[in-house]
Amino acid sequence: MEVLAGLEAGMAAxxxxxxxxxxAGRFTEPEPDLPELAARIRALLALIAADEAWQRFLPGYAPPSVQxxxxxxxxxxxxxATAFLARVATVDLVWPSHLHLPADAAERAAGRVVSLLGPKATWWTNHDAECGAVNGLTPVFDSLLAGTDGEHFALALQIADD
Incomplete structure (x- = not known):
């Protein structure tokens, strides 16, 4: 299975x-690094901001700069990364007892994605593990996990409003 097709299927799940x-996708830039990954995150945030369902919660919101x-x-x-990705997809940010997906299905899909990016992939989040805080990318609750193998990327962002 081609990596890109597998990433797209795993992330869709x-x-x-x-x-x-x-x-999920393949970078077009030569030697992509963190700024190129951040640009893909910014594009995902723009997609969310354009979603009619979120416009009332995000009036006037523009995604942060790449920097x-x-x-x-x-x-x-x-x-x-697998457990974190499965958690972003399943555990509700506001009501942790509510699951968006069955945990076992999310764990399998997350495992496939992490495996496809491989053991040398880099993974990033907007969570500060040192203090437990979240560096919010939106004015509402959000949780991000982004990974790349230097050629492909996979992004998952859960968003919630209280």
Missing amino acids: LSTPMRVYVA AICAALEPVEVHG
Whole structure:
């Protein structure tokens, strides 16, 4: 199976309407790095801002700059990426007892995505593991996990309003 097709299928399995937005693709830039990944995150945020369902919660919202997104990101160890990705797709940010997807299905899909990007992939989140805070990318609750193998990328962002 081609990596891109597998990433797209795996990420689609983690998506839920109005809550978990995903993207997967192949970079077109030569030697992409964190700014190119942040640009893809910014595009996903723009997609959410354009979603009619979120416009009333995000009036006047414009996604942060690529530089601001880079500054908000913290690394995630590869060995923790599967569980983190499954959690972004399943556990509601506001009501943690509510699951958006069955946990076992999300774990399988997340495992496929992490496996396709491989053991040398880099993973990033907007969570600060040191203090437990979230560097919000939107004015509402959000949780992001982004990974890249230097050629492909996978993004999952859950958004919620209280």
